[in-house]
Every structure is written in structure tokens, then in C-alpha cells.
Amino acid sequence: MKRFFVISLLLPMFAVNFGCDKSGTPGGPGATDSKSKTPAYGQADNTFNLTASAISLKQGDASAGTIGIKRGTDFDQSVTLAFEDLPKGVVLEPTAPVILSKGTDAKFTLKAGDDASLGDFTIKVIGHPSKGGDATEQFKLTVSKKDTFTLSVPFWTTALKQGETKIVTISISRDKAFDQDVSLKFDGLPKGISVEPTSAVIKNGEADTKISFKAKEDAGLGDFAVQITAHPTKGADASHEFKFTVAKK
Structure with missing residues (x-):
């Protein structure tokens, strides 16, 4: 009598995390699916992450900056940006930069008044899409004394x-x-x-x-x-x- 054996290969289940970094959190529909605690395979293709670089400026001066975006395969929304924890005397122009649909970044300018607070600051950037959850990112802002x-x-x-x-x-x-x-x-x-x-x-x-x-x-x-x-x-x-x-x- 012949015996047959069925060998079963158990493949571990895993989730994909697109564009994660240590300081930011992803946003978009793929990051806020309430159907399950663990995103399904490929779900993160409908997410996005923000990128930012450190900025230095002096009292009385202005400095340009860029907030970039890393998009999942299916994410093509516009993202409105908000900045939190700007130090006293530093203003943002425009006040609500937008990364346009399918765009790669948004430009902005930080202006420091003559009496702006001095030091190193951590600025939080929040990216709000049309649908889905917000993404966050941080960057370092250094304000130094004006040339006098x-x-x-x-x-x-x-x-x-x-x-x-x-x-x-x-x-x-x-x-x-x-x-x-x-x-x-x-x-x-x-x-x-x-x-x-x-x-x-x-x-x-x-x-x-x-x-x-x-x-x-x-x-x-x-x-x-x-x-x-x-x-x-x-x-x-x-x-x-x-x-x-x-x-x-």
C-alpha cells in the first residue's frame, strides 16, 4: 500500500511599511484603514511620507525651504501642510503650503524678525490629504543672532x-x-x-x-x-x- 505525504509550507505574513523614517509618520488612506489592526499586503501603496531638511537663518533674514513627499503607488492626492512650534518672531510664507496632486514638493519661506528667539528648534510639519490620515515630519530650525x-x-x-x-x-x-x-x-x-x-x-x-x-x-x-x-x-x-x-x- 502506497502512502502519500502532503508537505505544507507556511509562509510568514508580513505588512509593507512604505517610506517610514525615524522622525515622521505616514498618512493617507492606507495608513488609517479601520478594518484591521494590521494592514493587508500592499495596502501601504496608498500612503505617503513627508521629507524635510534642516534650516538656518539669522534675525532679520529669510530662508527658503522645501517639504518633499514620498508617494505610494496609488497615492495621488494634494497635501496641505501646517507647521507647528515655530519660535517667537518667525513667520511662515505662504501660511499653508500645498504639495499639488502628483507633485513632488512644496516651497516655503521662513522669515525671522529682528527680535526673533535664538536657538535650535524642532519644527513639526503636518501633511493633510483630501482623504485618509495625516502624515507628520520634523526638521531642525536654527535661529542665530543677526549680523550687527x-x-x-x-x-x-x-x-x-x-x-x-x-x-x-x-x-x-x-x-x-x-x-x-x-x-x-x-x-x-x-x-x-x-x-x-x-x-x-x-x-x-x-x-x-x-x-x-x-x-x-x-x-x-x-x-x-x-x-x-x-x-x-x-x-x-x-x-x-x-x-x-x-x-x-
Whole structure:
């Protein structure tokens, strides 16, 4: 009598996880199927994951960024993005970037105000599709101190006589990366006192400029103070008070 044996091969069941990484979670219909706790084989083809890179910017500046998408085979929806945990003083433009249907990424810009919080921050990005669950991703944002400069004038009081002209040196001390032109403005000049040039500029690469203070023959006598404001191409102004005395000729 012949005996027959049936050999059964038991193949382990497994689920496919598309595009997973350590910091983000997938979204889309394939990631939120409520029919079973374990997604069926191939179900993850209807999911998507977001990708992002670290961004660095300085106070007063802006930096462009990109949020990418990794799509499963069957996922072709548009995805609207939301950003959470932006630090104080940093704004997002546009406020709700969109990765268009079948698109590969969305561009955005982060702008830091002159007083934006400094440090390293973890920004959470949420991708919301038309159908299915949201996906999340994170990226590092570093906000550093703006490129700055300080303005300096002669620390002693300058003496002018009526009808006299004095040349004064206005200087700036630049931080290492500060390479902008700086224009000077003079506020509070008393009657009979003028400056030349009226629109002085300390150009990139220069450390100072010469200003002529002129007193007319009938200039008022006494002690005065002029506010000098230095305005860079970008970022915050610097200011300094310049004191002088007008005496009788």
C-alpha cells in the first residue's frame, strides 16, 4: 500500500511599511484603514511620507525651504501642510503650503524678525490629504543672532565757533559677517548748524566716513546734541548721540 505525504509550507505574513523614517509618520488612506489592526499586503501603496531638511537663518533674514513627499503607488492626492512650534518672531510664507496632486514638493519661506528667539528648534510639519490620515515630519530650525554693527563718534564734546567748520569722523565696528552699506541720518540739528554730506554712506569695506559740521555766523550759542542713526540695507538701525558746543566767534 502506497502512502502519500502532503508537505505544507507556511509562509510568514508580513505588512509593507512604505517610506517610514525615524522622525515622521505616514498618512493617507492606507495608513488609517479601520478594518484591521494590521494592514493587508500592499495596502501601504496608498500612503505617503513627508521629507524635510534642516534650516538656518539669522534675525532679520529669510530662508527658503522645501517639504518633499514620498508617494505610494496609488497615492495621488494634494497635501496641505501646517507647521507647528515655530519660535517667537518667525513667520511662515505662504501660511499653508500645498504639495499639488502628483507633485513632488512644496516651497516655503521662513522669515525671522529682528527680535526673533535664538536657538535650535524642532519644527513639526503636518501633511493633510483630501482623504485618509495625516502624515507628520520634523526638521531642525536654527535661529542665530543677526549680523550687527555698532556706531561710534568722538567721545569728547566738539567745540564750534560761529562761522566755523569742523570735520568729525563717524565710525562703525562690524561683526565678522556684516558686509552691508550703512547710510547716516542726522536728527535734532539746531538752527544755524548743518552737515555735509547730508546723506553720508559708510560703504562695505569701509570703517568710517568724514562729516563736516558747519556753524553759520548767527548760529545759536550753547551745548547741543544730535542723534545720528545708521541704517543698514537689512536689519536693525544703530544710533549714537553726538555732542557739540557752539561758542561766540
